[in-house]
Amino acid sequence: MSKPPSPSFLDKNPVLRNKEFLYLLFFRFGIFFVLNLQSTAIYYWVYQITGSNLKMGMIGLAEVVPAILFSMISGYIIDMREKKKMLLLCTVGYAFLGLGLSVLSTKASLDFLGLNKTLIFIFSLIFFGGILRAFLAPSSFALLSLVIPREQYTNATNWSSLFFKVGTMLGPLSFGVIDAVMSLATSSKDTMVAGQVRAIPSVTGSMFFIFFTELVLIVLVMLVKAKPFVKKERKESMGQSLSLGVKFIWKTKALLGAQALDMFTVLFGGAIALLPAFVDIHHMTEVEYGILRAAPGVGSIITLMLLVYLPLNTQPGKKLLWCCAGFGAATIAFGLSHEIILATIALIFTGMFDAVSVVVRSTILQLVTPEEMRGRVAAVNTMFISSSNELGDFESGVMAHWLGTIRAIIVGGCLTLSVVGLIAASAKKLRKFDYKEYQ
Numbered sequence: 001m002s003k004p005p006s007p008s009f010l011d012k013n014p015v016l017r018n019k020e021f022l023y024l025l026f027f028r029f030g031i032f033f034v035l036n037l038q039s040t041a042i043y044y045w046v047y048q049i050t051g052s053n054l055k056m057g058m059i060g061l062a063e064v065v066p067a068i069l070f071s072m073i074s075g076y077i078i079d080m081r082e083k084k085k086m087l088l089l090c091t092v093g094y095a096f097l098g099l100g101l102s103v104l105s106t107k108a109s110l111d112f113l114g115l116n117k118t119l120i121f122i123f124s125l126i127f128f129g130g131i132l133r134a135f136l137a138p139s140s141f142a143l144l145s146l147v148i149p150r151e152q153y154t155n156a157t158n159w160s161s162l163f164f165k166v167g168t169m170l171g172p173l174s175f176g177v178i179d180a181v182m183s184l185a186t187s188s189k190d191t192m193v194a195g196q197v198r199a200i201p202s203v204t205g206s207m208f209f210i211f212f213t214e215l216v217l218i219v220l221v222m223l224v225k226a227k228p229f230v231k232k233e234r235k236e237s238m239g240q241s242l243s244l245g246v247k248f249i250w251k252t253k254a255l256l257g258a259q260a261l262d263m264f265t266v267l268f269g270g271a272i273a274l275l276p277a278f279v280d281i282h283h284m285t286e287v288e289y290g291i292l293r294a295a296p297g298v299g300s301i302i303t304l305m306l307l308v309y310l311p312l313n314t315q316p317g318k319k320l321l322w323c324c325a326g327f328g329a330a331t332i333a334f335g336l337s338h339e340i341i342l343a344t345i346a347l348i349f350t351g352m353f354d355a356v357s358v359v360v361r362s363t364i365l366q367l368v369t370p371e372e373m374r375g376r377v378a379a380v381n382t383m384f385i386s387s388s389n390e391l392g393d394f395e396s397g398v399m400a401h402w403l404g405t406i407r408a409i410i411v412g413g414c415l416t417l418s419v420v421g422l423i424a425a426s427a428k429k430l431r432k433f434d435y436k437e438y439q
Contacts, residue, residue, distance in 0.1 A: 015156045033213070038206070087221050100125050182204075260423060319360070
């Protein structure tokens with residue numbers, strides 16, 4: 001009796017046969033590539049012209065405030081409208097934001113505006129970006145669920161997370177590449193010396209590259225066909241609609257545990273925001289800064305590639321808890337590092353552990369959320385993510401201002417371990433979560 005042929009790569013990954021999913025997949029890569037390149041450039045830029053940890057922390061605060069304020073409204077609006085149009089509007093908005101930062105980063109603009117006005121405009125554009133983020137993630141999440149069948153959610157989440165992490169890794173790494181190119185073009189080399197009020201070629205080059213890339217992303221969104229959306233027979237008030245997303249997550253204990261774990265883990269373990277100060281303390285270069293910013297993404301890609309072949313089919317909740325604890329331990333190791341190699345390895349491990357969190361949390365979100373509530377639930381999810389990332393940046397900046405950069409990183413890692421222990425003891429539904437019950 002002949003042995004049946006083994007399934008092909010596409011048989012194992014049927015979602016890759018879907019053209020519209022591929023358009024959204026490359027859009028997801030591209031948007032997070034440019035947003036992470038933009039974030040890398042902005043943090044470096046602000047630290048260079050101010051030399052202040054507190055100012056770097058204010059970057060996160062400037063983005064998280066509008067992201068939280070608009071998240072609940074964004075969910076209501078997205079659920080009431082066609083999803084592709086909303087995603088397209090967000091992408092166009094990011095293109096305008098990219099153009100504004102490009103002009104602002106030029107020597108002519110800095111000479112004309114001076115330091116204080118330049119900072120005001122930077123933070124104003126970051127605030128605008130926070131508003132866009134409140135609409136981007138729910139729009140993308142809701143549209144993605146409309147282009148793939150339910151049984152392919154787990155497969156789609158693995159690939160979506162992989163492309164997301166590749167973008168987050170290559171974005172910061174490309175900052176170092178752009179720095180090298182701009183240094184050759186201008187016959188100069190920037191060094192990490194805080195407090196220099198001047199135009200920085202690597203920042204200007206990055207911002208213009210971001211703007212032109214966002215124009216390409218607009219085209220990718222336009223290639224996806226408009227999808228019908230669920231219309232309600234009885235229109236709810238905005239207040240009623242907004243409360244539904246919060247109530248749903250509160251009642252779904254496994255999802256609540258995963259969201260809370262992710263939020264507090266990254267909130268206290270947000271060492272990435274302090275990298276400009278970290279490399280300044282250890283006298284590292286811009287290229288080394290780019291390598292360190294990219295290191296978590298490298299770790300995430302390694303893990304996500306393994307998950308394509310070794311999916312998390314059993315005990316995802318317990319694995320999530322262990323990996324969040326590993327994230328905290330790796331953060332402490334990073335704070336104790338003095339050499340670029342050790343620091344890079346520690347950050348790679350933070351990315352590897354974080355990748356598991358992204359896959360498990362995203363899969364739980366896709367599986368347990370009803371179709372008609374995806375926008376609102378995704379908006380609440382955006383609040384969790386924004387709270388963890390941007391508030392984490394603010395918390396890190398304030399703590400570093402009080403304790404110093406290195407102490408702040410180590411204390412943050414210790415607080416992460418404490419939070420994981422508390423949630424592990426209290427989140428029974430998360431520990432026992434099983435994908436098969438919802439597929």
